Amino acid sequence: MKVRVLVRLKPGILDVQGxxxxxxxxxxxxxxxxxxxxGKLIEVEVDAPTAERARxxxxEMCRRLLANTILEDYTIETDSAEHLAPPGAVR
Amino acid sequence: MKVRVLVRLKPGILDVQGxxxxxxxxxxxxxxxxxxxxGKLIEVEVDAPTAERARxxxxEMCRRLLANTILEDYTIETDSAEHLAPPGAVR
Known part of the structure; x- marks a missing residue:
């Protein structure tokens, strides 16, 4: 199951790179x-029977490692939403 | 007009960070x-009359600065696709 994670700095935090x-x-x-x-884009292929389970x-990965929840917010998107563009596509 | 850019290493390129x-x-x-x-997530708010023009x-920004097209692919998504999650949402 492919899952996409978007990690962004929280709105109040200065984005120096941006x-x-x-x-x-x-x-x-x-x-x-x-x-x-x-922000960061993290694409994970995870072994899970359902999209819900993968999500x-x-x-859990986001809370434990992928995002610093003091400074960052994250969004999880699964393939089931069927709008994930294939890598390399310019839409 | 809000535009989201996803920048990824091309499939054959070793992703050390990943x-x-x-x-x-x-x-x-x-x-x-x-x-x-x-990969990288770049969210741009650009002055443009239409989604097509913004895209x-x-x-053009991707080709000139945001992506290194030798190593990276990029995907552009516009708000009009109406599936862009608001920052901070966990879906």
């Missing part, structure tokens, strides 16, 4: 960027 | 992880 990228884009002529934040398992 | 995380998870008792890869603009 600010640097936004500034660099501005220098390249992309002045139309109003906000930009950088619960990955949620 | 391998390290997978190993650490194994040490915590998560032996059911078959594969794990780490085209962000595609």
């Amino acid at each position: 600010a640097a990228v936004q500034r660099a884009l501005g220098g390249l002529g992309f002045g139309d960027v109003r906000e930009l934040r950088v 619960a398992r990955v949620d | 391998a390290a995380v997978q190993r650490a998870l194994g040490g915590l008792g998560f032996g059911d992880v078959r594969e794990l890869r780490v 085209a603009r962000v595609d």
Whole structure:
């Protein structure tokens, strides 16, 4: 079962990397960027009989290792939602 | 217009960070992880009249700065697909 985890800094936390990228884009002529934040994408293939079970398992991984829940929020998405783009696709 | 970019290492490229995380998870008792890869999540708020225009603009940003297209693939998702989870949501 494929599970996608999105890890983002919480809204109040300063995103230094995002600010640097936004500034660099501005220098390249992309002045139309109003906000930009950088987070982590973690794609996990986990042995689980159902999507629910996989999601619960990955949620536990997030709480124990993948996310720093003091600074970061995370979102878990499973394949069953059928909107996960295949790696490499430009949609 | 909010646009989400997912940047991943191309399939053939060794993901050292992913391998390290997978190993650490194994040490915590998560032996059911078959594969794990780490990528970047970039969320951009861009001034554009339509989703198509925003997507085209962000595609240009990816090619010029956000992704290293020799090593990385990227996927662009727009809000209009209406499946983007709000930051902080656990789905």
